Amino acid sequence: MRCRVVGVNDLALFLVAAIFSLCLASLSFAQRAPAGPPVGAGPPPNNNPNLEDRSRQVTESRLRSAEMDVGVEEANQKRLQSAILNMKQDFARIQVLRNDIARNLVAHKPLDYNLLSEQTAEINKRAGRLNVYMRAHVSEEKEQNSPAELRNEEMIGTLVKLCKLIDSFTENPALKNADTVNSKEIDKAREDKAKADRDLLAIIKLSGDLQKQSDKLKTPQQH
Secondary structure, three states: OOOOOOOOHHHHHHHHHHHHHHHHHHHHHHHHOOOOOOOOOOOOOOOOHHHHHHHHHHHHHHHHHHHHHHHHHHHHHHHHHHHHHHHHHHHHHHHHHHHHHHHHHHOOOOOOHHHHHHHHHHHHHHHHHHHHHHOOOOOHHHOOOOOOOOOHHHHHHHHHHHHHHHHHHHOOHHHHOOOOOOHHHHHHHHHHHHHHHHHHHHHHHHHHHHHHHHHHHOOOOOO
16 A cells, blocks of 8 residues: 655645636626616616715715625635645645544554544544535435444455555645536536535544444543
8 A cells, every 4th residue: 555645735725716616607697697777878867965974974874884805805815824724734634634643544553542543633634624515315226325343354454445546636636627617517516516425425434433333442541
């Protein structure tokens, strides 16, 4: 089993590309909005001072609204940057944990269930947080039933499977190339995203199962 670390920017690109697409959709909608009447096509000017006051109030209201919109946009940008930072950290940490598990397996070290409980619990937590942004889902017919309780001799094989799932997830083109997909590749991109969803959900499920079994097998901590 090989140990490697993949770039941490990949998953962030997926989120940025998705948000960028939403921005493009909003821009397109705004561009299609009906334009106002041409200059000179409206009714003749009215010199009523009440109308001038009303016009000034409307202008001031629009300026205040624009200032509020700027504040909202700044808050959204801060949330986006925070989300990207959290995703990078979770994405990188899952790979570090995967590599630590793989190195111990390659070295044929005895399974340390106390350590495995901590590692798989953290993988489960961080993968779950990634799913807050990715919103991974699979169709009901493809959902897997809960497996039987893992036996001690099955732990190594299951750990290898978890490492391979993490490899598959982090190498998925849907995460690596989300910012370069063109219209001709959209079907392939959807297939890749569906596979990334399945891998992420499998990582969450399998890491949770491994943590539960490790908890049962670990030795009491010495104080």
